[in-house]
Amino acid sequence: MSRLPITKTPKVYVGxxxxxxxxxxxxPLKDAAGNFFAxxxxxxxxxLRNAVEAAAKAGPGWAKRTAYNRGQIIYRxxxxxxxxxxxxxxxxxxxxxxxxxxxxxxxxxxxATIDRLIYYAGWxxxxxxxxxxxxxxxxxxxxxxxxxxxxxxxxxxxxxxPLLALVSLIAPAITSGNxxxxxASTTQPYPAIVLGEMLATSDLPGGVVNLLTGYRKELxxxxxxxxxxxxxxxVANADERxxxxxxxxxxxxxxxxxKTEEPVNWFSDQAQSLYDVxxxxxxxxxxxxIGA
Amino acid sequence: MPTLxxxxxxxxxxxxxxxxxxxxxxxxxxxxxxxxxDPKLKPRYDLFIGGKFVAPVSGKxxxxxxxxxxxxxxxxxxxxxxxxxxAYQAAKxxxxxxxxxxxxxxxxxxIFRIARLLQDxxxxxxxxxxxxxxKAIKESRDFDVPMAAAHFFYHAGWxxxxxxxxxxxxxxxxxxxxxxxxxxxxxxMLAWKLAPALAMGNTIVIKPAETTSITALKLAEIFQDAxxxxxxxxxxxxxxxxxxxxxxHPIAAKVAFTGSTEVGKIIMRSxxxxxxxxxxxxxxxxxxxxxxxxPIDQAVEGIxxxxxxxxxxxxxxxxxxxxxxxxxxxxxxxxxNRVKVLRIGDPLDKNTDIGAINSxxxxxxxxxxxATGVKxxxxxxxxxxxxxxxxxxFRPTIFSGVSMSHRIAREEIFGPVLSVLTFRTVDExxxxxxxxxxxxxxxxxxxxxxxxLKMSTELKAGVVWANTYNKFDPAxxxxxxxxxxxxREGGRQGLLDYCKLV
Numbered sequence: 001m002s003r004l005p006i007t008k009t010p011k012v013y014v015g016x017x018x019x020x021x022x023x024x025x026x027x028p029l030k031d032a033a034g035n036f037f038a039x040x041x042x043x044x045x046x047x048l049r050n051a052v053e054a055a056a057k058a059g060p061g062w063a064k065r066t067a068y069n070r071g072q073i074i075y076r077x078x079x080x081x082x083x084x085x086x087x088x089x090x091x092x093x094x095x096x097x098x099x100x101x102x103x104x105x106x107x108x109x110x111x112a113t114i115d116r117l118i119y120y121a122g123w124x125x126x127x128x129x130x131x132x133x134x135x136x137x138x139x140x141x142x143x144x145x146x147x148x149x150x151x152x153x154x155x156x157x158x159x160x161x162p163l164l165a166l167v168s169l170i171a172p173a174i175t176s177g178n179x180x181x182x183x184a185s186t187t188q189p190y191p192a193i194v195l196g197e198m199l200a201t202s203d204l205p206g207g208v209v210n211l212l213t214g215y216r217k218e219l220x221x222x223x224x225x226x227x228x229x230x231x232x233x234x235v236a237n238a239d240e241r242x243x244x245x246x247x248x249x250x251x252x253x254x255x256x257x258x259k260t261e262e263p264v265n266w267f268s269d270q271a272q273s274l275y276d277v278x279x280x281x282x283x284x285x286x287x288x289x290i291g292a
Numbered sequence: 293m294p295t296l297x298x299x300x301x302x303x304x305x306x307x308x309x310x311x312x313x314x315x316x317x318x319x320x321x322x323x324x325x326x327x328x329x330d331p332k333l334k335p336r337y338d339l340f341i342g343g344k345f346v347a348p349v350s351g352k353x354x355x356x357x358x359x360x361x362x363x364x365x366x367x368x369x370x371x372x373x374x375x376x377x378x379a380y381q382a383a384k385x386x387x388x389x390x391x392x393x394x395x396x397x398x399x400x401x402x403i404f405r406i407a408r409l410l411q412d413x414x415x416x417x418x419x420x421x422x423x424x425x426x427k428a429i430k431e432s433r434d435f436d437v438p439m440a441a442a443h444f445f446y447h448a449g450w451x452x453x454x455x456x457x458x459x460x461x462x463x464x465x466x467x468x469x470x471x472x473x474x475x476x477x478x479x480x481m482l483a484w485k486l487a488p489a490l491a492m493g494n495t496i497v498i499k500p501a502e503t504t505s506i507t508a509l510k511l512a513e514i515f516q517d518a519x520x521x522x523x524x525x526x527x528x529x530x531x532x533x534x535x536x537x538x539x540x541h542p543i544a545a546k547v548a549f550t551g552s553t554e555v556g557k558i559i560m561r562s563x564x565x566x567x568x569x570x571x572x573x574x575x576x577x578x579x580x581x582x583x584x585x586x587p588i589d590q591a592v593e594g595i596x597x598x599x600x601x602x603x604x605x606x607x608x609x610x611x612x613x614x615x616x617x618x619x620x621x622x623x624x625x626x627x628x629n630r631v632k633v634l635r636i637g638d639p640l641d642k643n644t645d646i647g648a649i650n651s652x653x654x655x656x657x658x659x660x661x662x663a664t665g666v667k668x669x670x671x672x673x674x675x676x677x678x679x680x681x682x683x684x685x686f687r688p689t690i691f692s693g694v695s696m697s698h699r700i701a702r703e704e705i706f707g708p709v710l711s712v713l714t715f716r717t718v719d720e721x722x723x724x725x726x727x728x729x730x731x732x733x734x735x736x737x738x739x740x741x742x743x744x745l746k747m748s749t750e751l752k753a754g755v756v757w758a759n760t761y762n763k764f765d766p767a768x769x770x771x772x773x774x775x776x777x778x779x780r781e782g783g784r785q786g787l788l789d790y791c792k793l794v
Contacts (some may be wrong), residue, residue, distance in 0.1 A: 133784060143767075284755070285769050
């Protein structure tokens with residue numbers, strides 16, 4: 001008789017711990033062949049609020065790390081993914097029915113994801129030198145502009161490229177010291193579950209990246225109105241964009257969204273940029289007199 | 293032979309007796325010293341659309357009042373939606389046919405010309421600005437007008453160097469941008485908004501505040517003299533409904549707003565369903581933090597400049613003084629003495645420190661919030677100075693014994709009203725300074741360099757002034773954190789908010 005394998009209970013990675021939804025709700029996920037695969041946590045707005053709290057706790061410490069250290073940790077995350085490519089390939093093939101490009105496409109997505117992390121790991125101690133500067137003011141003052149992370153960033157991943165797009169949104173935000181709460185693809189949530197396990201074994205402090213799975217309809221309104229989220233980025237359809245911007249007005253939140261109807265090619269070099277780092281930065285200018 | 297350094301100071305001083313204090317107060321009468329340059333005002337100002345002054349479709353005009361004496365200065369055209377649409381059509385045409393195609397080096401020359409022509413007529417503009425808005429002539433003469441010219445001059449030079457704005461990427465203009473500006477720095481805000489947008493190759497529809505439209509329309513005369521192509525800048529005047537029409541117009545690829553957080557949120561909501569880009573420069577409730585090792589006399593000057601500059605009509609005004617408990621009594625005493633000798637009155641007088649409150653409405657707002665401060669139990673100090681019998685004036689006001697929960701410590705008053713709070717430790721200062729929905733600016737006074745850098749890092753504010761306050765420069769990015777808005781104005785960072793990456 002063949003051995004019955006142990007199946008894994010999917011849990012989301014929030015505040016450095018693996019949790020089920022506080023609501024105890026789940027939604028079933030099928031594998032490529034259409035058979036039952038697992039029950040995915042159907043996170044609620046309470047889970048989102050808890051995730052924001054975890055991100056708030058982790059924020060100051062993460063932002064205070066040296067840029068060199070943040071760069072090394074993001075590089076380490078890349079190492080974790082490279083070492084567990086097979087796990088990721090399995091995770092991506094769960095949603096295989098949605099992938100016309102098959103195994104080769106899955107391998108490509110994993111490699112692009114790892115390369116994206118390495119790209120941003122390298123930016124961590126350089127973006128400041130490109131984006132900030134000393135300003136030649138017409139008075140005896142030393143005047144300089146530096147960047148600072150905005151704080152907690154809410155991310156909405158698209159349905160497609162469930163690993164690559166998610167990481168492409170997370171990486172530029174955490175490179176500068178933001179912490180994030182990200183909602184994974186609803187139709188292909190499993191790669192985010194596995195990514196959580198890799199985040200946990202990288203040196204990234206708990207709470208810097210918080211991943212949620214669930215239904216956009218239930219969570220987007222809270223992403224829109226939660227005042228501790230200082231910025232919203234990712235992909236949204238027209239109705240979601242309007243809801244997010246309306247909510248953003250209440251606390252003057254920054255909103256940078258791609259449109260669902262104009263899909264991003266996450267594989268292209270255009271999908272990684274210094275200016276994606278800039279999108280979740282504030283600029284601070286300090287004046288100081290020059291004199292004895 | 294004794295050298296200078298060996299000379300003994302008089303024993304009475306070296307024994308620690310303080311130098312006698314000179315209190316001027318009302319003992320010294322100042323002769324009037326009015327600035328007499330001709331502001332060259334027209335009795336009536338039309339809209340500036342498509343390079344021409346045109347009458348509003350409705351035929352309606354409203355009066356612009358001099359807040360210093362409540363006399364009528366001129367009639368200003370009241371633009372409605374049809375006028376705003378005409379302005380956008382003119383701006384779009386100018387973008388499509390001239391400005392958007394023009395090489396940067398040529399655009400630069402027009403903007404340089406504007407700077408030069410404004411410098412030529414600086415005194416005339418300063419007088420007009422003071423009459424229209426009520427600010428002291430020494431400020432409009434030495435700050436507003438020269439700084440406005442500097443903004444055009446600085447940004448002009450960027451127009452042919454845009455490849456350096458976003459390293460690694462190319463930039464392109466957005467098209468037509470809509471802008472709405474406030475009444476506290478009418479000409480300077482106009483320059484802040486126009487100069488980067490023009491340098492980047494955009495065309496503009498802009499609405500000045502209803503109480504302060506005159507210098508904007510005088511600048512339109514300079515656009516004509518400079519030969520600026522028709523429609524590149526269009527100026528529509530009017531009230532809130534005109535502003536809403538400017539923000540909501542479908543041609544606007546981007547809107548930029550400077551004003552209250554309340555109105556900023558209304559605009560954000562009204563544009564929620566659109567793809568328009570936005571920058572918002574909104575309110576503030578800045579903390580000006582004085583540590584016990586600060587040079588106290590300089591700090592007192594900085595506190596006065598921080599809150600009483602431009603009658604306190606400054607979004608980044610240092611309206612919350614946080615002073616370390618050990619020096620609080622000394623700072624407050626010196627501050628009161630300094631405030632006693634501020635000269636309040638005719639804004640056109642060259643000796644005036646604090647001019648007129650911009651409008652009757654704003655005076656009412658200040659009076660209401662000050663009454664709340666008294667009611668909530670804070671201790672009020674106002675110097676016993678004479679105020680002119682006509683016009684809108686308000687005495688410089690200092691509230692001590694203020695706590696964080698008081699309305700005067702939380703709400704933007706936008707007037708010459710300072711709330712004084714105390715703290716004991718660095719952490720408490722940071723906590724109190726950041727305990728606000730705003731995050732525009734902050735001040736730090738200390739002799740310790742490492743503390744300045746720590747405070748500058750910890751304070752959630754877009755601009756931090758260390759051992760100085762209320763300094764501005766076209767090369768220096770300005771803008772807020774949190775509910776003080778987003779986007780920057782000035783410097784390389786400001787330009788990036790007027791382009792798209794391609």
